[in-house]
Amino acid sequence: MNASLPPLHPRLRTLLEHCGIRDAQAAIPAPTWRQLVEATSRQFDVYDEERRSLDQSLETLYREVARLGANLEHNTAVRLTAERNLLRTVVHSIADGVFVLDRDGCERLSNSAAETMLGWPVGELRGKPLLERILAAGTHAPDYARLLEAGQPWRDDDAHFLRRDGSQSAVSYTLNPIAGEQGPTGAVLVFRDVSRQREIARRLSHRASHDPLTGLVNRAEFEERLARLIEGPLPATARDAEHVLLYLDLDRFKTVNDICGHAAGDALLRQVARLLGQQLRTSDTLARLGGDEFAVLLENCPAEQGTRIADKLLAAIRSFRFDWLGKHFEIGVSIGVVPLRGEWPEIGAAIAAADRACYRAKNSGRDRWCLLDPQTVDERDLAQERPNWAQRLREALSLGQLGLYAQTVRALDGTEPDSFELFLRLLDPHDGEVPPGAFLAAAERLDLATTLDRWVIDTALAHIAGLPDDGSRFSVNLSAASLRSGNMAAFIAExxxxxxxxxxxxxxxxxxxxxxxxxxxxxxxxxxxxxLGCRCALDDVGNGLPALGQLEAMALDYLKIDGDLVRGMLVSRTDAAMVEAVTRIGHALGLRLVAETVETEAALEHIRRLGVDYAQGWAISTLQRWA
Incomplete structure (x- = not known):
């Protein structure tokens, strides 16, 4: 080899050897060799420099990727932790109970509300089948596996959950499947304790069918039960059944009311209701029809046994003494007895027959019963009896035996003159003042309710025309019949x-x-x-409460809180809550609130604290003859 020639670049030598040329220098002339070596060496030097630069860049890139990966992992963990904490905070802030279940229905997560409402400590249900532990007997259990497979939610508004101590909570709950990439991964159970709402609903339902003063069945419910027994067509098995209807009218009740006031009268009615109920069979229905009138439905009872029960009721009342603030009273009762066999055209006929029998007992000296069998009685005898309600009401209209009584409605802030609500009374020459509760139902049945309403409006306006206009308003109640008639507004305008x-x-x-x-x-x-400029009021609010949208859409000025709620608000938390709720709703809609049946100073002070605008009742004034 010529030592003066430049050496091969290591990469070129490797390349030539790879091509099978091991002694390239001997085979290539020196000038050519030199040119080859110099040219390739420069190229390989550039290549080497670029390779070193690339390696450095790659190393820098690897380090940056590693750094970004570490940051990403850290940031992801931070975000996941933040999301997890947010989710936990949200879940535990929900007032409803929440359980998260896995595919097998075992608990994975619960919030504090669920643990508090059901009394299970944190984690005690974790990993255990939930539904079989908390669903009370009688509550329908959903098919959990099928629910997940269908992906459809489940809802039960009438369920009961078991608490850890074995007691039950009334709940409404939903189960919603959780969707995953490979199918449902479990479900979320959300529940709410509705015990209080159900109790309020139960009480309102009870109030709709029961007399709030005595707790007995009211007239509407009594008539419905009576209709099921006697109004046709009846099944063959019921046609031969015998029943008995008793109609009871207390004697000397008005004396107690007049001497001692309505509070004493109410106490007397409650005591009499308990006393009568103690004499009856569990299958019998005792009702207060209104005022001092009661009725008893004796099912599957022959007439002879019915008269024995009437004797029993008479004996109980005879031995009863009513004491009030040192005063002692004896009362009596007159009872009409009517056997019920087979079908009747309407319940009104049965009740009218019992009413006539009761009147016979009164005319015969009171404190006794009288049996009237419509299938055997002589119609000529009935013609001599007490007139039926149709005749009595028509006579009252024609003979001027109707009157209006007024009760003060007072603004509690003292900024307005007193107003008055007007009440209709039948002025019976024999029975004295008869309250509307005794005859309005009959007037509705006989299509006389609108006639009575028109008499009240005409009489009221005639009297108002003679009074100075001092800012007082006069309230008149309209019946459902007048509401249905469709022409009452035109009559009032005229x-x-x-x-x-x-x-x-x-x-x-x-x-x-x-x-x-x-x-x-x-x-x-x-x-x-x-x-026309008239004011409009919704009465007895609480027994029936329209939706907020309906109230807002109606041209109202006043909401009158049901008197039974006002009477009970100091002793019943449910009644107190209803009074407060109606007050808040009314004020939110810009309406004025009137509390009825305010009978004590304590009740007056309570509604004043609630912000009720007006009050009426015995704590303000008694009823006074007005026109």
Whole structure:
């Protein structure tokens, strides 16, 4: 080899050897060799430099990727922790109970509300089948596996969950499957304790079918039970059954009311209700029809046994003494007995027959029973009996045996003059003042309710026309029949014009129950009355409460809180809560609130604290003859 020639670049030598040329220098002339070596060496030097630069860049890139990966892992962990903490905070902030279940229905997670409501310590149910541990007997259990497979939610608003101590909670709950990439991964169970709501609903339902003063079945429920027994067509097995209807009217009750007041009368009615109930069979139905009138339905009872039960009731009342603030009273009872066999055309006929039998007992000296069998009684005898309600009411209208009584409605802030609610009374020459509860149901059945309403409005406006306009308003109640008639607004407009009375002096009241049943007609009536300048009130709010949207859409000025709720609010948490709720709803809608049946100073102070605007009742004034 020529030592003066430049050496081969290591990469070139390797390349030549790879091509099978091991002694390239000997085979290539020196000048060519030199050119080859110099050219390739420069290229390989550039290549080597670029390779070193690339290696350095790659090393820098690897280090940066490693750093970014570490940061990403750290940031992801931080974010996951933050999301997990947020989720935990949200879940534990929910007032409803929450359980998260796995595919097998075992608990994975629960919130503090679930643990508190059911009394299970944290983690005690973890990993255990949940539904079989918390569903009470009688609560339908969903097919959990099928629910997950279908991916459909489950809801039960009438369930009961078991608490750890074995007691039960009324709940409404939902189960919603959790979707995953490979199918459902479990479900979320959300539940709410509805014990209080169900108790309120139960009480309201009970109130709708029971007399709030005595706790007995009311007239509407009694008539419904009576109708199931006697109104046709009856099944063959029921046609030969015998029942007995008793109609009871207390004697000398008005004396107690007049001497000692309504509080004493109420106490007397409650005691009499308990006493009568103690004499009856468990299968019998005892009802208060209104005022001092009661009725008993004796099912599967022959007439002879019915008269023995009537004797038993008479004996119990004879031995009863009523004491009130040092005064002692003896009362009596007259009882009408009517056997019920087979079908009747209507329940009104049966009740009217029992009423006539009761009147016979009164005319025969009171404190006795009288049996009237419509299938055997002589119609000529019935003609001599007490007139039926149709005749009595028509005679009252024609002979002027109706009167209006007024009760003060007082603004509690003292900024307005007193207003008055007007009440109708039948002035019976034999029985004295008969309250509307005794005859309004009959008036409805006989299509006389609208006639009575028109008499009240006409009489009221005639009397108002003679009074100075000092800002007082006079409230009149309309019946459901007048609401259905569709022409009451026109009648009121004509009477206002006839007597030259401003509509601002008149307030028309409709019960919440009637308004709910005839909402469109009630809305139309109130809108028409507002055009006349009249004020409009929804009465007895609490027994029936329209939806907020309905209340807001109706042209109302006042909500009158049901008197039974006001009477019970100091002793019943449910009644107190209802009074407060109605007050808040009314004020939220910009309406004025009136509390009825405010009988004590304690009740007056309580509604004043709640922010009720007006009060009426014995704590304000008694009923006074007005027209």
């Amino acid at each position: 009477r206002l014009h006839h007597y030259a009375v401003s509509g601002t002096r008149l307030c028309i009241e409709i019960t919440a129950t009637d308004a709910l049943c005839h909402w469109d007609r009630a809305s139309d009536l109130f809108n028409a009355l507002r055009e």
